[in-house]
Amino acid sequence: MTSHRTDGLSRRALLMSSAGLAATASLMPVRLMAQEPISVAGIYTVPVEQQWAGRIHEAAVAAAEEGLITYTYSENTANTDYPRVMREYAEQGVQLILGEIFGVEQEAREVVLDYPDTAFLMGSSFMPDPEYSNLAVFDNYIQDASYLSGIIAGAMSETGNIGMVGGFPIPEVNRLMHAFMAGVREVKPEAEFQVSFIGSWFDPPKAKETAFAMIENGADMLYAERFGVSDAAQEKGVLAIGNVIDTQADYPDTVVASALWDFGPTLAAAIEAINAGNFEAANYGLYSFMKEGGASLAPLGSFDGKIPQDALDLVAEKEAAIKAGEFEVEIDDSEPTSS
Template sequence: MTDRRAHLAYLNRRRMLMGTAGFAAAAGTGVLPGRLLAQEPISVAGIYTVPVEQQWVSRIHKAAEAAKADGQITYTFSENTANTDYPRVMREYAESGAKLIVGEIFGVEQEAREVVLDYPDTAFLLGSSFMPDPAYPNLAVFDNYIQDASYLSGIIAGAMTESGNIGMVGGFPIPEVNRLMHAFMAGVREMTPEAEFQVSFIGSWFDPPKAKETAFAMIENGADLLYAERFGVSDAAQERDILAIGNVIDTQEEYPDTVVASAIWHFEPTLQAALAKVADGSFEADNYGVYSFMKHGGCSLAPLGTFEGKVPQAALDLVAEKEAAIKSGEFTVEIDDTEPTSS
């Protein structure tokens, strides 16, 4: 009991550092080969701390809706769930008979684990900053490890910037954001080794006006391209007639003259792997983050679309070379979870 209390105390300290905001974080479905074909639909419940339109959560919701349409699952969800209510909603869904509960517990790591222990027959697949722990055998964790696609989007950004001054606006400086920013910056330096970065975090997962104002300040400070980790950044880029790189979802349709490329997260491989384990009774504490890697179909670079023919061929050649090497295992994009800083 002493070790468990120490672990929970550590989780609580991390929650305090993060604040009480919940985490959040298009092409193809990325469904795993041999996709689960259950005789009876599996009851799935989603619990989200932000609207399902938000980038990160939208990818989970999209995958669940696809599985529902395919007859694999029944699906219900709660959005805009406050962290203070999150454990209660977990209990309600578990009590109602949900076989698999998905969501994100970045702001309630300790409390969620206490709930998990009370429902050993329910499978929990939850976004978390921590690795799986056998002390919570029915809790599997995941995250959007899309550093592969972020790196490739950085190569394109490095070829499109003229000043070499790039602005980057994030939500919170936690691993889930940091690793994508670092991968993007590494890609930029492949084309523009002397690039400089303005890095700022707005302290929110969904505050487009604040993200927009932060981006405006970076543009005033010389940035000619923005990394849009949050909603609102591409709006600033569009208004000031500069370029942007998207994250998690493809927003080029909304910003056809602004968003050059985006690193896309596909949650389908993660969900399908979990459903298969639930169906055969082998679900256990595991790290499902690996299913976000490009080699598993968990991420991709969005099509250039309106920017077809506008990106230098040297960058496109390098993207193709690196993408093939990533998929074959010959090249690995570094996972750096440390907080990035302005250069």
């Protein structure tokens, strides 16, 4: 079932304008009248409270509240319905369509070719292709923050036995897990990892049961790539590291740190490009990097003062180097395995 919602119909007299992305020969004719906000539609295969979709949704809502865009969205859209919903929004004249085409890569591109005057900014496992000049791609490249959260996890784990529960072993998940594991090994080279994928983007009960099994097998720290993992950690009295969003308020004695994704810089870049009339096939994943403001560590909150100072010093050192471009966290898209 697909549900449709509309948010942020406010307008302001003058929209942002900037040079945006560099113009090239493959410019598409997406241009905006100065007094009108850009019309944006989001298409999500999961509820908007889910981590990944939720960050896109929050950024769009914020942009609508600023008067930069008008925003409508569809959630719980099945992959089989996805191309149809894309066409519906394009037919309505929506200027920018946001979403996730991981499960419908080829079908989505067929839609893109049929609507050359519509800008599409989609989460994808593939790089931009000039053949689809109005399709820009992105992903949550928050490996920088995941690496830093791993340093904290390694310092807080007493046994060095760490459980990791993911949705699917696709590049978008794999790279964050590998970065986290690399961070752990900075302070606990001997750490061992239990890695499992539940085959779903939103199945908290299954994620919880998988986490329970890892705790039974000795894990005292869990990497909560999916909802449900922190519930298991809380019930069993072990610690967890969050992903994409900050859930410490819900698990104040459990979630030590979280690697956060901010979709705001990505959306801002797209808005600027459309305003400048030069939206094109480009890799917007770069705006998720920490040095671009797209990734960060959540505040320590209830764990302030509980994390070893040498670990915090290492986090601060590595974060400064990342932001200065002096240190790069490796992007490893291969499937991680248990130790």
